[in-house]
Amino acid sequence: MQPNEHYRDILKEHLEFRKIQNTRYSLRAFARDLEIAPSNLSEILRGKQGISPQKAIQIASTLKLNKQESEYFTNLVMAHDARSKKDRNIAQRNLEKIKIFSEKKQLQEDTFKLISDWYYYAILELITTSDFKSNHKWIAKTLGLTTLEVDEAFARLLRLKLIKKTGGQYISTGIQLDTTHGVPSLSIKKFCQQILNKAMKSITDQSVDERELSTLTVAIHSEDLPVLKKKIQEFRNEFDRLIAKKLENKKANKVYCLSMQFFNLMENKND
DNA sequence: CGAGAGCGTTCAGTACATAC
C-alpha cells in the first residue's frame, strides 16, 4: 500500500513557496539550502531518484519542519525508498499511526491544500454571478487562468462537494469549508501571497473607478492589538452582510476580493 | 554584441546496502 502523499510533492510545495517569496529563487538555490547537489534534487523532483533516510532527516531539519511534520516526511521517504522491504513496511505502519493520530487536523490541512490557490474561492463566487457560463474556456478567460487549471479546480471542487453539476450547469452546494484558523500552514501563506500579488497587479491593470486601495500607517500599543484585530474581523463580517443584503433582489455580476493587511512595520519585532 | 553567471538537466562513475 502506497502512502497518500509523496514526499516529492512536499518538496515541490516548499520550492514553489520560496519561488513566490523570491522570483529569482531556483532549483539550484533550493538544492544549496537543502545541502544537496542540484543534479540530485533535479532527479528527485523528476522521480528518477529517491532519498536515503539520512538525507531525509537532514532535509526535514533544513526545512525547519516541526516534530510531527518531520516524522511524517521521513516516514514517507522510508516508505518509498528504504532499501529493505522490512524498513518500508515499518515506515508504512508508522504513517498509518501518524494518520490516525492527526486525522482531523490532516483533513483540514488537506482540504485547505486543495484550495490554497486564490482561484478556488473566485470560481465559487463566479458561479453565483448572473453572466456565469459553465464553460471551462470562458471561466479560464474570465479569471485569467489556463483551461488545465480550471479543469483541475472543478475536479477538486466536485470531489469536495462544494459544487455539483446538474443538467450540464455548475451549481454551488452552499457548503462552507472549515479551514484551520490561525494555523500558519504553507497553504495559508501561499494563498495570502497570491492575493497580495493580485492586489499589486490591480494597481497598474485597473482604473481608480474599479478598485479601492487605501493605506493607514499608524503607531499603536501592542496591548491594543487583539481589540484592533477584532475590529477588522467585525468590519469584514459587516461588509459581507451588506453585500448579501444588496444581492437579495439581484444577482452579482462581478467577482471582487477584499484583502486587509494590518502588520508590524518595525524590523525589530521584540517589544 | 560578447562574456560571464546562473539555470535545469543528463550522464558516467563511485560507493554502499540489499537480495539471492
Place this chain on the structure above:
DNA sequence: GTATGTACTGAACGCTCTCG
C-alpha cells in the same frame, strides 16, 4: 560471496539573462 540496484557526486551541456 557475489550480483544487482540505487543514492549520490561531479562534470558537462545547452539555454537564458544580465551587464558593460
